[in-house]
Amino acid sequence: MKPHPTVADDVPVHVQTRFGAFDVRARDMVSFPEGLPGFEQCRNFVVLTAEHIAPFQGLHAVDGPPASFLTIDPRRVMPAYRCQLSRHDQQRLSAGADTVLLWLAIVTLTEGQAFANLRAPVVINPARMVGFQVMPLNALYPLRHPLTDGE
Amino acid sequence: MLVFTRRRNEAVMIGDGVEVRVLRIGRDGVRIGVTAPPAVAVHRREVYDQIRDENRTAAGGDGPLASLVSRVRTRMP
Numbered sequence: 001m002k003p004h005p006t007v008a009d010d011v012p013v014h015v016q017t018r019f020g021a022f023d024v025r026a027r028d029m030v031s032f033p034e035g036l037p038g039f040e041q042c043r044n045f046v047v048l049t050a051e052h053i054a055p056f057q058g059l060h061a062v063d064g065p066p067a068s069f070l071t072i073d074p075r076r077v078m079p080a081y082r083c084q085l086s087r088h089d090q091q092r093l094s095a096g097a098d099t100v101l102l103w104l105a106i107v108t109l110t111e112g113q114a115f116a117n118l119r120a121p122v123v124i125n126p127a128r129m130v131g132f133q134v135m136p137l138n139a140l141y142p143l144r145h146p147l148t149d150g151e
Numbered sequence: 152m153l154v155f156t157r158r159r160n161e162a163v164m165i166g167d168g169v170e171v172r173v174l175r176i177g178r179d180g181v182r183i184g185v186t187a188p189p190a191v192a193v194h195r196r197e198v199y200d201q202i203r204d205e206n207r208t209a210a211g212g213d214g215p216l217a218s219l220v221s222r223v224r225t226r227m228p
Contacts, residue, residue, distance in 0.1 A: 036206055037199060037202050037203035038210075055227060056220065066210075076227060086189070087189070108208050114219050117202070139198075143201060143202070
């Protein structure tokens with residue numbers, strides 16, 4: 001996949017995000033061949049980690065319309081969290097049964113509260129730098145799992 | 152929109168290998184079976200819409216990040 005024209009190999013590009021400024025290289029980009037629901041034009045994202053947002057990570061689109069998500073490892077939120085990928089979904093990631101995958105639950109900030117979307121996690125195969133958002137067939141986990149105590 | 156009348160156990164074929172079959176007709180709903188190749192994603196429409204809407208809300212969220220991070224940290228080991 002052709003990288004974003006302003007992001008060349010190994011030449012860091014300064015990207016300003018809602019999480020702060022980051023240096024991004026082409027090799028940091030994760031391909032999302034179908035984008036995300038609602039953001040189908042965003043085909044390349046970077047995962048941003050920084051001390052000041054830990055335990056969260058940023059998922060920032062480097063192409064398409066502006067899209068910048070706060071995310072968190074669903075197992076930090078719910079230690080027993082398990083998400084089973086279909087064989088087809090594994091193929092979309094070029095992953096085998098033993099491949100170590102990166103899971104990110106998208107965080108919604110609304111009305112002073114934070115919620116993690118545990119129902120439809122983003123999954124990334126770091127070895128192939130490819131990912132997608134899982135469309136669950138069941139409602140095993142909540143769309144809005146609270147991360148903050150109610151006021 | 153193409154509109155069909157189908158009876159129980161009758162089906163509609165869509166393209167190559169997608170079949171939508173009426174399994175049961177109830178008073179409040181129709182049970183349908185979808186057969187599709189693995190590469191064709193099949194979702195309940197409202198599930199997809201819900202996740203799309205949640206993504207849009209999440210992308211637009213612009214709350215005070217620093218205070219949120221500290222609030223969540225206090226709840227997590």
